[in-house]
Amino acid sequence: MEISVKCPIFGCLLLVLLPMLCSSQDNFVYSRATYYGSPDCYGTPSGACGFGDFGRTVNDGNVAAVSYLYRNGSGCGACYQVRCTNPTYCSDSGAYVVVTDHGEGDYTDFILSPRAFAKLAHPNTAFELFSYGVVDVQFRRVSCQYPNYNTVKFKVHEHSRYPDYLAIVIIYVGGQNDITVVELWQEDCNEWKGMRRSHGAVWDMANPPKGDIKLRFQVSGSVGYGRWVMVTNALPSYWKAGVDYDTNIHLY
Numbered sequence: 001m002e003i004s005v006k007c008p009i010f011g012c013l014l015l016v017l018l019p020m021l022c023s024s025q026d027n028f029v030y031s032r033a034t035y036y037g038s039p040d041c042y043g044t045p046s047g048a049c050g051f052g053d054f055g056r057t058v059n060d061g062n063v064a065a066v067s068y069l070y071r072n073g074s075g076c077g078a079c080y081q082v083r084c085t086n087p088t089y090c091s092d093s094g095a096y097v098v099v100t101d102h103g104e105g106d107y108t109d110f111i112l113s114p115r116a117f118a119k120l121a122h123p124n125t126a127f128e129l130f131s132y133g134v135v136d137v138q139f140r141r142v143s144c145q146y147p148n149y150n151t152v153k154f155k156v157h158e159h160s161r162y163p164d165y166l167a168i169v170i171i172y173v174g175g176q177n178d179i180t181v182v183e184l185w186q187e188d189c190n191e192w193k194g195m196r197r198s199h200g201a202v203w204d205m206a207n208p209p210k211g212d213i214k215l216r217f218q219v220s221g222s223v224g225y226g227r228w229v230m231v232t233n234a235l236p237s238y239w240k241a242g243v244d245y246d247t248n249i250h251l252y
Contacts, residue, residue, distance in 0.1 A: 027140065028083075028138035028139060029139055029140065030085075030136070030137070030138055031109040031110070031136075031138075032108040032109065032110075032136055032137060033084070033110040033111070033112055033120075033135055033137045033139075034111055034117075034134045034135075035111065035112045035113065035117035035130070036065065036103070036111050036113070036114075038113060038114050041113065041114035042057055042063075042113060043055055043057070043061055043063035043113045044056060044113075047063075047065065047100040047101030047200070048065075048070070048073075048101050048199065048200050049076035049077070049099065049101060049201045049202075050076075050157070050169050050198070050199055050201055050202035051076075051100050051169060051171060051200075052158070054155075054171055055101070058098050058100065059096070059097065059146075061116075062095055062097050062098070062113065062119060063097055063098050063100040063101070063112075063113045063116060064097040064098070064099055064110045065100070065101035065103030065110070065111040066102065066103070066110055066111075067102070067103065067104045067108070067109055069109060070102040072197075073200045073201060074178045074180060075178070076099055076170075076201040077099060077201055078098070078099045078141060078144070078176075078178070079096060079098055079099075079141065079142050079144040080097055080140065080141055080142060081093070081094060081139065081140055081142050082096075082097060082110055082112070082116070082120065082137050083095070083120060083137060083138055083139075084120045084121075084129070084135040084136060084138075085135075085136045085138060086129075086135065089121050089129045090120055090121060090122065090135075091121060094119065094120050094137075095112065095116040095117070095119035096142065097110070102200075117129070118130070120135070142176070143176050143222065143252070144172075144173060144175065144176075145174070149172045150172075151172065151174065151246055151247055151250055152172060152174065152179075152229070152249040152250075152251060153171055153172040153245070153246050154168045154170045154171060155168065155169050155171055155243065155244045156235070156240060156241050156242060156243050156245070157169050157202055158241050158242050159241070160239075160241040161241070162238065162239060162240065162241070164207060165204065165205075165206055165207075166204065166205050166208040166213075167198060167202055167203065167205075168182070168202070168203055168204075169200075169203075170182075170203070171201070171244070173219075173251060174250065174251040174252065175221060175222040175252045176221045176222040177220065177222055177223055177251045178219070179201075179218070179219055180218050180219070180220055181217070182194070182197075182216075182217055183215070183218075184205060184208060184209055184213055185213070185215075187209060187211070188209075193205070193209075211237050212233045212236060212237050213233075213235035213236075213239070214234060215230070215234035215247075216229065216230040216231065217229050217231075219251060222251070222252060223252065229249050231247045231249065234247065
């Protein structure tokens with residue numbers, strides 16, 4: 001989506017922001033970051049990852065659009081620590097953000113929500129930082145850790161139509177992991193059938209199997225490369241659009 005870089009600054013300065021508790025051993029990479037306009041300083045519900053309103057409020061609205069880190073949707077839901085480099089205005093820890101959108105700015109890797117951009121600053125210096133518009137930053141990928149949600153979780157997308165069309169959006173993964181393949185078990189053919197990555201974190205299939213649906217995900221990242229994890233009875237026979245499902249799978 002197209003993202004502007006204007007923001008109602010003063011509303012953002014009043015926010016108290018709570019970052020995720022994350023850790024990583026990776027080195028920082030140098031880049032640039034800017035911010036996009038938002039009437040309430042949260043993220044956007046129309047992000048390219050397909051998260052909908054969840055993408056606006058996840059991680060207390062500390063979210064980002066990314067360019068090459070989007071990786072054709074594989075980067076959706078990834079977590080990063082981003083910190084700017086001007087010691088006069090920039091805090092040491094910076095912002096911990098979740099990728100919810102794709103976007104490109106002025107040679108930037110990150111276009112942050114106003115909440116996240118304000119988090120880059122020392123207390124009482126956010127106004128000055130916003131006035132720069134674009135800032136030099138360091139970033140690194142970190143493990144995603146969500147309060148009360150540390151298992152892989154997905155949602156049946158609102159555009160699904162039972163029983164003819166199934167789309168799911170993967171909303172929580174955990175760790176530093178990407179889901180690269182999603183497959184459903186086709187009982188009558190006795191084989192796994194791949195779902196299509198529709199866009200972002202959304203996977204779909206026309207004419208899905210009848211009955212309870214078994215899923216498996218191919219995961220790459222902190223759990224290893226190309227590891228398969230299976231969810232038996234991931235979806236009930238009469239699945240419904242808009243419903244969340246927890247897999248009870250922990251990825252670290």
